[in-house]
Amino acid sequence: MPLYEIDGDRLRRHDNARFAALGIYERDDLQRLLRDDIAVLSPDLLVIAEEFGNWEDSRRRVDLLAVDKTGHLVVIELKRTDGGGHMELQALRYAAMVSAMSFDEVVAAYDDYLSRVRPHDDVDARVDLLAWLDLGDTDEPPIISSDVRIVLVSADFGRELTTAVLWLNRFNGMDVRCVRLIPYLIDGRILLDIQQVIPLPEAADYQIRVGRKVAEQERRGTDKRGWTRYHIVVDGQVLPDENKRRAVRLMLQNLIERGVNASTIGGVLTPGRFRPLVGEHHSEDQVQAALAEQYPGVEVSRWFTEHAIVEDGKTWVIRKMWGRNTEPTLITLRDRFPEAKVSFQRATRESTGEQA
Known part of the structure; x- marks a missing residue:
């Protein structure tokens, strides 16, 4: 997918590069960069775990696990390839695994993440999460929604994957997004074009508003005192x-x-x-x-x-x-x-x- 630069009275074409050719890797580079600036994917995300795998098969790990402002866990899977492979199936498996996490388990995961990634920061995991969710320290722990959001991040997505994602999003409680990362090498600089392709940003804004409304109703109905x-x-x-x-x-x-x-x-x-x-x-x-x-x-x-x-x-x-x-x-x-x-x-x- 070319990028065009206005160069005087003509357009100068820049073809996109490939992560492998640029020496950029999934875990060491893309994952680290997105972890430290997750807002480029969505401003309502707080990363609570990296390489999370709190289950029996330790080989299977969520690249990044986040929580949004409405108490939904968000599974973030990364690929640097052009087709995305079968990342949607992998992410669905991970979403099912984390869907039963309680607030205390989320706090424990976040506390472990802070101790490894930000060891010098004096951050109380529980207090920080409550502040992120805009809650006080009530006698009963907040409700973490069992509906888990999924964000797939790749250099591009194959047709089979996008068809599967569009179909999944038809079901109540499903929120799967595809974000495309397109690298360019221009005058010795590596630029990154970050685009949400599914759903389109206009539709995503509406979906976020509806999701927040449903989550608020769900949590108020479960614990009226807390909300x-x-x-x-x-x-x-x-x-x-x-x-x-x-x-x-x-x-x-x-x-x-x-x-x-x-x-x-x-x-x-x-x-x-x-x-x-x-x-x-x-x-x-x-x-x-x-x-x-x-x-x-x-x-x-x-x-x-x-x-x-x-x-x-x-x-x-x-x-x-x-x-x-x-x-x-x-x-x-x-x-x-x-x-x-x-x-x-x-x-x-x-x-x-x-x-x-």
């Missing part, structure tokens, strides 16, 4: 719906903006969820350092250090994880400070934009 959203209501004005952690933070923020002292709120909430720090700390780095110093052993990532409240020589920080305590906390804050006129209401399907 309830709330509107904060300020003097009769209903604010956009928020998840649990942001709803509590937003209510506290509005209470303070309307004259309620942080120290007074601190007397109502448990210290483990709304903590004072000695001294006034105005930058996020300062707040994080003070929190770690004054509360040894605390997991700093579990606190809203970027939204600290400075008042009368102290700095107050709000915990991110509320779980089942969310609604009781919102009720307590509403009832204890009625003069502030800050309340809340549960989000309905209509208010969140869902349709039955």
